[in-house]
Amino acid sequence: METLEEIKARIEAAVSGAQLEILANDSPSGQRSLLVDDNHALTVAMFLRNDPGLQLDYCSNVTGVDWPDKVEKIKTKVKKVVDGAEQEVEETIEKMTPGFLEAVYHLYSMSLKHGPAILRLRTENRTDKVHLPSLTPVWRGAEFQEREIFDLYGIVFDGHPDLRRILMWDGFKDHPMRKDYVEPDDYEYEPTPHAEVLEKARAHLPQPQPKEASA
Amino acid sequence: MPDQPYLLLVIFILAAIGFALLPLGVAALWAKFFSPAKPGPDKNATYECGLVSKGDAWVQFKSEYYLYGIIFLIFDVEVIFLMPFAVAFGGLSVGAFIAMMVFILLLVEGLAWAWVKGVLTWK
Amino acid sequence: MIDEGLKSELSKQGIFTTTFNELIEWGYNKGRANSVWPLQFGLACCAIEMIAASMARYDIARFGSEVFRPSPRQADLMIVAGTVTKKMAPQVVRLYNQMPEPKYVIAMGACAISGGPFKQGYNVLKGIDRYIPVDVHIPGCPPRPEALLHALMTLQKKIEEQHLTGPQQARHLNPEAPSEFPVPEYGEHDLVPPKNEAVWQPPKQAKDDTQGNV
Numbered sequence: 001m002e003t004l005e006e007i008k009a010r011i012e013a014a015v016s017g018a019q020l021e022i023l024a025n026d027s028p029s030g031q032r033s034l035l036v037d038d039n040h041a042l043t044v045a046m047f048l049r050n051d052p053g054l055q056l057d058y059c060s061n062v063t064g065v066d067w068p069d070k071v072e073k074i075k076t077k078v079k080k081v082v083d084g085a086e087q088e089v090e091e092t093i094e095k096m097t098p099g100f101l102e103a104v105y106h107l108y109s110m111s112l113k114h115g116p117a118i119l120r121l122r123t124e125n126r127t128d129k130v131h132l133p134s135l136t137p138v139w140r141g142a143e144f145q146e147r148e149i150f151d152l153y154g155i156v157f158d159g160h161p162d163l164r165r166i167l168m169w170d171g172f173k174d175h176p177m178r179k180d181y182v183e184p185d186d187y188e189y190e191p192t193p194h195a196e197v198l199e200k201a202r203a204h205l206p207q208p209q210p211k212e213a214s215a
Numbered sequence: 216m217p218d219q220p221y222l223l224l225v226i227f228i229l230a231a232i233g234f235a236l237l238p239l240g241v242a243a244l245w246a247k248f249f250s251p252a253k254p255g256p257d258k259n260a261t262y263e264c265g266l267v268s269k270g271d272a273w274v275q276f277k278s279e280y281y282l283y284g285i286i287f288l289i290f291d292v293e294v295i296f297l298m299p300f301a302v303a304f305g306g307l308s309v310g311a312f313i314a315m316m317v318f319i320l321l322l323v324e325g326l327a328w329a330w331v332k333g334v335l336t337w338k
Numbered sequence: 339m340i341d342e343g344l345k346s347e348l349s350k351q352g353i354f355t356t357t358f359n360e361l362i363e364w365g366y367n368k369g370r371a372n373s374v375w376p377l378q379f380g381l382a383c384c385a386i387e388m389i390a391a392s393m394a395r396y397d398i399a400r401f402g403s404e405v406f407r408p409s410p411r412q413a414d415l416m417i418v419a420g421t422v423t424k425k426m427a428p429q430v431v432r433l434y435n436q437m438p439e440p441k442y443v444i445a446m447g448a449c450a451i452s453g454g455p456f457k458q459g460y461n462v463l464k465g466i467d468r469y470i471p472v473d474v475h476i477p478g479c480p481p482r483p484e485a486l487l488h489a490l491m492t493l494q495k496k497i498e499e500q501h502l503t504g505p506q507q508a509r510h511l512n513p514e515a516p517s518e519f520p521v522p523e524y525g526e527h528d529l530v531p532p533k534n535e536a537v538w539q540p541p542k543q544a545k546d547d548t549q550g551n552v
Contacts, residue, residue, distance in 0.1 A: 169425055205542070251511070255435065257436060265428075265432045265433040266429060
């Protein structure tokens with residue numbers, strides 16, 4: 001298969017206005033991916049599937065990723081004049097990166113036997129602007145996995161033929177795979193080696209009365 | 216006794232009926248005196264694999280279903296007749312061969328009729 | 339009524355005494371214990387062990403329980419074999435409700451008795467005994483077919499010890515004892531109610547909750 005740079009250049013030539021970005025990957029696999037903007041995602045996906053050199057006709061896997069709001073504390077050394085003398089003072093600046101949700105598509109070619117090419121779509125934020133274009137019209141196999149992402153992460157896929165919850169029931173309100181999901185507290189009784197779980201369970205048990213109160 | 220030859224049979228019939236009814240009667244009496252009936256909205260509901268049943272259990276099947284069944288049955292029977300025909304094919308007379316061809320022709324006519332009627336297309 | 343001491347003394351001499359009531363009870367319970375028909379349904383991998391138990395090698399037919407019924411109307415025993423998800427729990431409870439009395443429940447495997455490896459997950463019920471009364475719990479992930487057979491024998495023993503009258507009367511013979519249990523409903527965050535207080539209550543004190551937490 002062509003390198004990601006070549007693919008990116010060819011997409012940019014074929015789909016006018018498409019904003020693409022190659023995302024690096026620090027993990028041992030080093031598998032880089034292609035970030036596509038929402039408005040051109042469907043056209044880009046069509047191109048990837050139909051282009052004779054690529055023919056990425058098989059979407060093996062669609063995953064959701066939740067990136068919560070990130071607060072970075074950056075320590076900088078600033079030279080300041082304190083009491084007439086120049087000193088180096090450490091200052092901490094909090095840099096806030098807003099969170100977003102991500103859908104990751106792993107694409108292979110059955111006819112040319114190559115792949116994977118990885119496609120990423122990102123929402124604007126995690127609360128209200130969580131719409132992404134559905135790629136089910138391009139790869140039919142993405143249907144259930146997009147439904148699963150809608151169920152567990154809360155990404156709304158526009159253009160999906162049947163967007164309903166797939167694992168949880170219809171009246172369910174939460175998105176359990178998000179980082180800030182709080183599960184229902186039914187830890188009444190847990191004999192467990194996990195200290196964290198044990199703490200939750202102990203909160204339900206009657207607390208031992210302090211001896212001063214009884215005396 | 217000699218002038219009543221069927222009396223023995225009547226006794227046998229009564230005994231047979233009693234043999235069948237006695238356990239049922241005992242079970243009914245047992246249920247009446249010992250195990251209380253506990254009906255409830257869930258227990259009396261239509262069984263639908265644990266889900267809440269929707270609609271009525273009495274539904275109509277389309278007539279196409281029966282036509283499928285009949286056509287399947289015809290060809291099932293044909294296969295049963297064709298098997299021995301194929302096994303004994305070498306030693307058959309011309310008359311037997313023609314008789315078998317007529318039989319197959321009749322069935323093919325039926326198939327052609329069903330085809331023309333549009334039974335074979337699923338709606 | 340014969341005195342208990344005299345009864346045991348007589349039995350030492352080789353004389354067996356009984357009452358009509360005891361005889362009836364014995365026959366009734368033997369009959370029920372040796373024809374426990376399970377409801378045919380499996381929820382996860384434990385069902386494979388249940389199937390193995392019903393096949394020739396382990397042969398649950400030796401205990402009269404080979405007749406797996408496809409309808410709850412004909413079943414006496416519910417083997418909850420596998421993970422009960424919160425989405426599945428109302429269906430399981432409803433199936434239990436649709437079974438006629440007398441009915442018994444075996445919770446098979448770690449998931450059915452406690453939630454098992456998915457205990458701290460968001461979508462698995464922490465034990466079916468939160469909604470329906472369970473007679474025998476089998477630990478294991480999954481339990482071997484022998485464990486299921488042992489549970490069945492335990493249940494048979496339990497059935498044989500039930501009485502027609504008195505304080506140890508069988509549950510199904512008591513007109514006051516409920517035969518149906520409330521089916522939980524799907525809520526916005528969890529099942530509503532999360533547990534049936536009448537059936538299951540958490541232990542008031544953690545007996546030994548530091549176990550393994552060294």
